[in-house]
Amino acid sequence: MSQHTNQSWGGRFSEPVDAFVARFTASVDFDKRLYKHDIQGSIAHATMLAKVGVLSDAERDTIIDGLNAIRGEIEAGNFDWRVDLEDVHMNIEAKLTERIGITGKKLHTGRSRNDQVATDIRLWLREEIDVILAEISRLQDGLLSQAEQHAEVIMPGFTHLQTAQPVTFGHHLLAWFEMLSRDYERLVDCRKRVNRMPLGSAALAGTTYPIERSITCELLGFEAISGNSLDGVSDRDFAIEFCAAASLAMMHLSRFSEELVLWTSAQFNFIDLPDRFCTGSSIMPQKKNPDVPELVRGKSGRVYGHLMGLLTLMKSQPLAYNKDNQEDKEPLFDAVDTLRDSLRAFADMIPAIQPKVEVMREAARRGFSTATDLADYLVRKGLPFRDCHEIVGKAVKYGVDSGKDLAEMSLDELRQFSEQITDDVFAVLTLEGSVGARDHIGGTAPKQVRAAVGRGRELLANR
Numbered sequence: 160m161s162q163h164t165n166q167s168w169g170g171r172f173s174e175p176v177d178a179f180v181a182r183f184t185a186s187v188d189f190d191k192r193l194y195k196h197d198i199q200g201s202i203a204h205a206t207m208l209a210k211v212g213v214l215s216d217a218e219r220d221t222i223i224d225g226l227n228a229i230r231g232e233i234e235a236g237n238f239d240w241r242v243d244l245e246d247v248h249m250n251i252e253a254k255l256t257e258r259i260g261i262t263g264k265k266l267h268t269g270r271s272r273n274d275q276v277a278t279d280i281r282l283w284l285r286e287e288i289d290v291i292l293a294e295i296s297r298l299q300d301g302l303l304s305q306a307e308q309h310a311e312v313i314m315p316g317f318t319h320l321q322t323a324q325p326v327t328f329g330h331h332l333l334a335w336f337e338m339l340s341r342d343y344e345r346l347v348d349c350r351k352r353v354n355r356m357p358l359g360s361a362a363l364a365g366t367t368y369p370i371e372r373s374i375t376c377e378l379l380g381f382e383a384i385s386g387n388s389l390d391g392v393s394d395r396d397f398a399i400e401f402c403a404a405a406s407l408a409m410m411h412l413s414r415f416s417e418e419l420v421l422w423t424s425a426q427f428n429f430i431d432l433p434d435r436f437c438t439g440s441s442i443m444p445q446k447k448n449p450d451v452p453e454l455v456r457g458k459s460g461r462v463y464g465h466l467m468g469l470l471t472l473m474k475s476q477p478l479a480y481n482k483d484n485q486e487d488k489e490p491l492f493d494a495v496d497t498l499r500d501s502l503r504a505f506a507d508m509i510p511a512i513q514p515k516v517e518v519m520r521e522a523a524r525r526g527f528s529t530a531t532d533l534a535d536y537l538v539r540k541g542l543p544f545r546d547c548h549e550i551v552g553k554a555v556k557y558g559v560d561s562g563k564d565l566a567e568m569s570l571d572e573l574r575q576f577s578e579q580i581t582d583d584v585f586a587v588l589t590l591e592g593s594v595g596a597r598d599h600i601g602g603t604a605p606k607q608v609r610a611a612v613g614r615g616r617e618l619l620a621n622r
């Protein structure tokens with residue numbers, strides 16, 4: 160009878176589980192990814208059980224040796240994952256019993272797969288967050304180098320995607336640095352709540368064995384022990400929080416991608432993206448497509464989707480653990496993979512982009528980007544700002560009609576619009592004058608860009 164059913168829970172069953180249902184309910188195909196953390200958790204649990212006298216030292220050692228051998232087998236690709244054993248936890252436990260006999264069956268004393276899986280995911284996610292944080296730092300480091308190198312390069316700044324005011328390329332790049340700093344902070348903060356230990360919650364109510372959760376907590380490097388067993392096994396808010404932080408980071412990378420796509424187009428032609436980050440077209444020989452940024456822009460959607468998916472997964476679950484939670488893994492895994500790989504692509508790509516200095520400069524020169532500077536100049540001559548705005552508006556209209564930029568007009572032409580204009584005006588109409596005048600913290604002046612690079616370097620050095 161029960162020999163045809165799952166050995167871990169077959170005792171109360173009178174017929175084997177339907178073959179399709181076995182496949183339908185199994186998670187091993189994806190949760191085997193947690194094997195290392197599952198074994199890590201089990202070793203800590205066995206160590207603690209021996210310390211409190213539930214296992215003998217000899218039993219503990221046999222279990223730990225067996226688990227280490229299994230890890231080796233998995234890593235060598237020799238482990239036979241069985242769908243009939245449902246998930247990573249029961250596959251490893253069954254293999255342990257097969258290897259070391261009856262002692263293997265004692266490992267699960269005082270715990271449940273419910274606290275086991277919640278622990279495993281947290282251990283796994285904690286490690287992945289650290290990899291992601293390192294990739295963010297690497298990308299930020301690349302941005303700082305580029306910004307420093309191009310602190311003086313002038314490009315048009317945009318609002319509404321219309322030429323607005325000149326900015327420095329370094330300043331523009333440092334805007335991305337700021338966004339990534341906040342993404343970093345959010346993930347550091349999220350990690351604190353990931354790093355709490357549910358192990359010891361057992362199935363839902365705790366356990367009758369004299370467990371010492373502080374021992375496993377310390378062995379596993381958790382910052383705190385979850386304070387309620389029902390909450391410990393059931394909530395996945397930490398995974399949702401990660402996906403929320405990941406969604407924001409992907410949103411930033413997607414905006415960044417959009418700019419790279421625009422800038423590499425023939426119409427903008429602001430930067431050169433090396434060939435290794437692009438692909439060609441099978442039909443149009445002239446094409447060089449910015450595939451990497453396009454793909455990152457596209458991938459942002461799947462991470463937002465995972466955030467929605469996990470919120471929906473959680474929203475109607477009564478306490479405590481429900482099988483629904485098995486559905487947490489694939490979205491979380493994919494959100495992690497997508498964010499990590501997108502950051503990696505950007506961290507590789509950004510140090511390699513080359514601004515086309517002359518093209519950017521020419522674009523900034525056209526489009527009346529120093530119109531605000533002319534208005535500010537007139538304010539300094541004593542006129543109210545609103546009147547200056549009007550005067551400069553007329554000058555721009557004249558420029559549009561005559562095909563001249565402000566800096567190309569003669570003093571007489573400019574003086575048609577205001578008698579206050581004298582020949583010192585040309586200094587403010589230059590691009591260098593315009594960016595250099597925005598000389599305060601957060602401004603676009605080359606000097607301020609260098610100061611911001613210095614602050615950025617210090618931030619990275621203190622992580």
Ligand code: ARG
Pocket residue numbers: 186190246272273276482484485486
């Ligand atoms: N594979 C399950 C999951 O991922 C493990 C926990 C299952 N617990 C249970 N009592 N069915 O959530």
